[in-house]
Amino acid sequence: MAEIPSTARVVIIGGGAVGVSSLYHLAKAGWTDCVLLEKNELTAGSTWHAAGNVPTFSTSWSIMNMQRYSTELYSRLGAEVDYPMNYHVTGSVRLAHSKERMQEFQRAKGMGLYQGMNLEVLGVDEIKGKYPFIETHDLAGALYDPADGDIDPAQLTQALAKGAREMGAKILRFTPATGVSRENGEWIVHTEKGDIRCEYVVNAAGYYAQKVGEWFKPYGGRTVPMMVMSHQYVLTEQVSEIEAWSKEVGHKLPLLRDVDVSYYLRQEKGGFNIGPYEPNCKAHWVNPSDPMPDDFSFQLYPDDLDRIAEIVADAMERVPIVGSAGISRIINGPIPYAPDGNPLIGPMPGVPNAFEACVFTFGIAQGGGGGKVLAEWITEGCTEWDMWSCDPRRYTDYTDRDYCIEKGKEVYGNEYAMHVPWHRWPAAPDRRKSSVHDKIRELGGQMGAYNGWERANWFAKPGDDTSEEATHTWGRSGPWEQRIKEECEAVRDSVGVLNLPGFSRFWIQGEGADEWLRGFCTGALPKVGRMNLIYVSDKRGRILTELSCIRLAENSFVLITAATAQWHDGELIRNSVPEGVTVRETTAERETLIIAGPKSRELLAPITDADLSMGWLTHQHATVAGKKAFLIRVSFAGELGWEVHAENADMPAIYDAVRAGGAKPFGMWALNSLRLEKGYRAWKGDLSTDYSLLEGGLERFVKFDKPQDFTGKAALLAEKQRGVKKSFITLIVDAKDCDAPYMSTIWHDGKVVGETTSGAWGYRVNASIALGMVRADLAVPGTELEVEIYGERCRAVVQPDQPLWDPENARIRA
Numbered sequence: 001m002a003e004i005p006s007t008a009r010v011v012i013i014g015g016g017a018v019g020v021s022s023l024y025h026l027a028k029a030g031w032t033d034c035v036l037l038e039k040n041e042l043t044a045g046s047t048w049h050a051a052g053n054v055p056t057f058s059t060s061w062s063i064m065n066m067q068r069y070s071t072e073l074y075s076r077l078g079a080e081v082d083y084p085m086n087y088h089v090t091g092s093v094r095l096a097h098s099k100e101r102m103q104e105f106q107r108a109k110g111m112g113l114y115q116g117m118n119l120e121v122l123g124v125d126e127i128k129g130k131y132p133f134i135e136t137h138d139l140a141g142a143l144y145d146p147a148d149g150d151i152d153p154a155q156l157t158q159a160l161a162k163g164a165r166e167m168g169a170k171i172l173r174f175t176p177a178t179g180v181s182r183e184n185g186e187w188i189v190h191t192e193k194g195d196i197r198c199e200y201v202v203n204a205a206g207y208y209a210q211k212v213g214e215w216f217k218p219y220g221g222r223t224v225p226m227m228v229m230s231h232q233y234v235l236t237e238q239v240s241e242i243e244a245w246s247k248e249v250g251h252k253l254p255l256l257r258d259v260d261v262s263y264y265l266r267q268e269k270g271g272f273n274i275g276p277y278e279p280n281c282k283a284h285w286v287n288p289s290d291p292m293p294d295d296f297s298f299q300l301y302p303d304d305l306d307r308i309a310e311i312v313a314d315a316m317e318r319v320p321i322v323g324s325a326g327i328s329r330i331i332n333g334p335i336p337y338a339p340d341g342n343p344l345i346g347p348m349p350g351v352p353n354a355f356e357a358c359v360f361t362f363g364i365a366q367g368g369g370g371g372k373v374l375a376e377w378i379t380e381g382c383t384e385w386d387m388w389s390c391d392p393r394r395y396t397d398y399t400d401r402d403y404c405i406e407k408g409k410e411v412y413g414n415e416y417a418m419h420v421p422w423h424r425w426p427a428a429p430d431r432r433k434s435s436v437h438d439k440i441r442e443l444g445g446q447m448g449a450y451n452g453w454e455r456a457n458w459f460a461k462p463g464d465d466t467s468e469e470a471t472h473t474w475g476r477s478g479p480w481e482q483r484i485k486e487e488c489e490a491v492r493d494s495v496g497v498l499n500l501p502g503f504s505r506f507w508i509q510g511e512g513a514d515e516w517l518r519g520f521c522t523g524a525l526p527k528v529g530r531m532n533l534i535y536v537s538d539k540r541g542r543i544l545t546e547l548s549c550i551r552l553a554e555n556s557f558v559l560i561t562a563a564t565a566q567w568h569d570g571e572l573i574r575n576s577v578p579e580g581v582t583v584r585e586t587t588a589e590r591e592t593l594i595i596a597g598p599k600s601r602e603l604l605a606p607i608t609d610a611d612l613s614m615g616w617l618t619h620q621h622a623t624v625a626g627k628k629a630f631l632i633r634v635s636f637a638g639e640l641g642w643e644v645h646a647e648n649a650d651m652p653a654i655y656d657a658v659r660a661g662g663a664k665p666f667g668m669w670a671l672n673s674l675r676l677e678k679g680y681r682a683w684k685g686d687l688s689t690d691y692s693l694l695e696g697g698l699e700r701f702v703k704f705d706k707p708q709d710f711t712g713k714a715a716l717l718a719e720k721q722r723g724v725k726k727s728f729i730t731l732i733v734d735a736k737d738c739d740a741p742y743m744s745t746i747w748h749d750g751k752v753v754g755e756t757t758s759g760a761w762g763y764r765v766n767a768s769i770a771l772g773m774v775r776a777d778l779a780v781p782g783t784e785l786e787v788e789i790y791g792e793r794c795r796a797v798v799q800p801d802q803p804l805w806d807p808e809n810a811r812i813r814a
C-alpha cells in the first residue's frame, strides 16, 4: 500500500477525469509535489460509465476554448505518455429543424473559426454525404464538426494518471479524504491512514462535491450549488449493415446530435449508443427519503426506459437502421449539475487557498481543459482564458437547495436548447426581490435575474405578447422592440427611472484606506466629495474589474460594482485590505434608482433638499420624498441624471414620488442600448481578463507615474513599450434583423481580425452598434470592416474614439 506523505503542495480530493487532469496539469506546470486522493478506484464516480463524447461545440467562448483544448490534448496524450487510448475523432453532425437553429450553427462556426477550427454548415442535401443512413425530409440543415469524437473515459483517466505519476505526482487509491482542518495558514487533509499538510486543497469530488464542500464551512465556505441528475444511454445490439459499412469505408459514422429533439446517437462498435436528455427528467438524492449514499462507487441507477422511450423512437425514425437492432444494455448514472450546467472551476468562495474543480456535467469533454484552468488558478493565480462562465463565485448565497434542483432539472431537460438573448429561463424565479418589486410588475415589468436580483428588462403594455414563445428569436424585433425604443426616447427627451437592486457595495474605512486603494487600482482616486471609475488589473495587465469609487472623506470610500461581481470583487477587496481598514458590505441593505433624462432635475427639485446644481461626478447626502438618500450625479444612460441610493425600507416612498413626478420606468435592455451609445463597457462582456487595460482603451485610467506598485504595472508598462496587439473600437454596423452578439467575428480583407464584445440597436443614434476588439492597426476611424452576425457578413465602420451620443458629454454635464 502506498505510503501517505505527510506534506504536499496541493491535495486533490477525487480521482475522476477532472481530478486526475488537474493533477496532470499541475505536474506539467512543474508542481509535482501534489497528491490526489481517491476513495475507491480511479474513475469510480461518474467517469467510468460516461459515454465519452468529446464535442467542441458551444456558443460560449470560454467553454469552446476548454473543449477545443481537450480535443487537442487527447489527440496527443496517448503518444505523449505511452498509454494506448481509444480516441475516435469521427466528426459530428448536429441537425437543425429551424432557421433559428441554423443561425446558432453559423454563430458557432464563426467562433470556431476564430479558435482555429473548421466547423462546416451543411445544407439539407449535404447531410447524407456525411451521414448516409439518415432521413432528412424535415430538416433545415446541419453543422459538421470535424474535431468531435469519443474517447474511452477510463483510458483517458488512466493515461492522465500515468503522465502525472511519471512527472512525480502521487495518486493514492482507496484513500478517502475524511475532512479538512486549518493550522498556521496550512490545510490538513485527513484520511484514515494519516494526515497530509498542504498549501492548497482542491474539491474535485464530482457528484460528492457538496458533501466535501461542507468541510470548508468553518473556514468561510458555502454549500456547493449543485444537484444530481440521472442520465441514461441505450446501447443496441450490433447492426450488420453498419458493421459492413464501417469496414468498407474504414471509419465509424460521425456522432449525430438531433438537438431539437434532444439526443445524441453514436456508433458503438457495430451498434449504436442513444443518449436522450429528456424533458421529463429525474433528479436523484434530492429528498431526505432518498439521501446520497456514502459510497456509490461503480454503481448505476435502475433502468428507466419509459422516460426516454419517445426520444429513442424518434432516433429510430431518423436513422431507421437503428430500429433494426434490439437494446442490449441501458446505462443510467449520476451527473452533477450546477444551476447553469457549467462546472465550478476556480477559487472556492470565501475560503483561502482552496479551489473547486467539480460539478462537471460534461467532464469528459471539458476535463482536459478544466484541468488546465484549475492548474493555472493555483500556479498562476489567473487563467489564460477569461473563465467567468465557470467561476464558482458567479453563484452567491441565493442558490438554495430548491433553486439548484429546479434549475438543474431545467438545464438538463433543455440541454441542447438555444440560448436566445430575449429569453428568460422560467424555473426558480424571484430569489431576491427589491422593495418595489410588486410595483414594477404592476407597471408591466418583464423581469430578469441579476445575481438572483429581479430587475425589469423591459416594460410591456397591455396586449403585448409576453409569452416565452415570442422570445425564441435571435432577431431584434419582437414585442419588446417598440417598448425599448419608447423607454430610450423617454430618457432622451424627458426622464426615466430604473430600479436597480443588488448593486454590490463595499464601504471602506480607516487610516490608510486611501494609500491601500492607490495600490489596489491602476488609476487615480477621486477627491473628497467626488467619484470616478477605478480599474483593477491582474498581474498580466488584464482587466479584472471596474468599480465606481465614491470618496466620502480622506479615508472613507464606497466602492460600487456590478451585481454579478458581488463575490468576485468582494473577495478581491477583502483579500487585499490591510489591517486597520474595514470593509462593510451593504449590498442587500440598500437599493438604487437610476433617474436619467433632461427633465430629471426638474423632477427631483420639488421632492428633494439636495443641491441639484452640484456638478457631474459629485455626491451628497440628502432627503428625497422625506427619506434619507445618497445622490450621485452620474448616468450610465448618458443623460443628465442621478443615482439615488437609499435603505430598502425607504425606497417605496422615493419610487412613488419619482413616478408621480412623471418618470417613465425603463428596463435593463434600454439601459444596455443607452450605454452602448456612450461606449460604456460592461463587466464580463467588454471588460474581461481576455483583454489588457491598454487593449481595452483604458489607458487614461492607468497612472504609470504614481509611486504605488499596483498589480499589473510592470506588465502594462512592458505592453505600452511593445505596443498593443488589439484595440478597443466602437462600430456602426449595417446590421439587418439581428444586432451583433458578443464574440461575433470581425473580418477585414478576407481575414478574421477581431471580435465584438457586445452589440445592440442604439435608438438615439438610430443605428446598430457593436463594441469590439480588432487588430491594432485597424482601429482607425473610418476603417471599413465586416461583422459576421449569425453567418451574415455586415459592413461595419470604425467610429472615432468618443461616445456616439453626445460626444462632448454636454447633456450629462447640463
Ligand SMILES: Cc1cc2nc3c(=O)[nH]c(=O)nc-3n(C[C@H](O)[C@H](O)[C@H](O)COP(=O)(O)OP(=O)(O)OC[C@H]3O[C@@H](n4cnc5c(N)ncnc54)[C@H](O)[C@@H]3O)c2cc1C
Pocket (backbone or CB within 6 Å): 013, 014, 015, 016, 017, 018, 019, 020, 037, 038, 039, 040, 041, 042, 043, 044, 045, 046, 047, 048, 049, 050, 051, 052, 053, 054, 175, 176, 177, 178, 204, 205, 206, 207, 208, 212, 231, 232, 233, 297, 331, 332, 333, 334, 335, 357, 358, 359, 360, 361, 362, 363, 364, 365, 366
Ligand atoms: C450516463 C452518462 C453519460 C455521460 N456521457 C458523457 C459524455 O459523453 N461526455 C462527457 O463529457 N460527459 C459525460 N458524462 C458526464 C461525465 O461522466 C462527468 O461529467 C465526469 O465523469 C465528471 O468527472 P469528475 O472527475 O468531475 O467526477 P467523478 O468522475 O464523479 O469523480 C469524482 C471522484 O471523487 C471521488 N471522491 C468523492 N469523495 C471523495 C473523498 N471524500 N475522498 C476521495 N475521493 C472522493 C469519487 O470516488 C470519484 O471517483 C456522462 C455521465 C453519465 C451519467
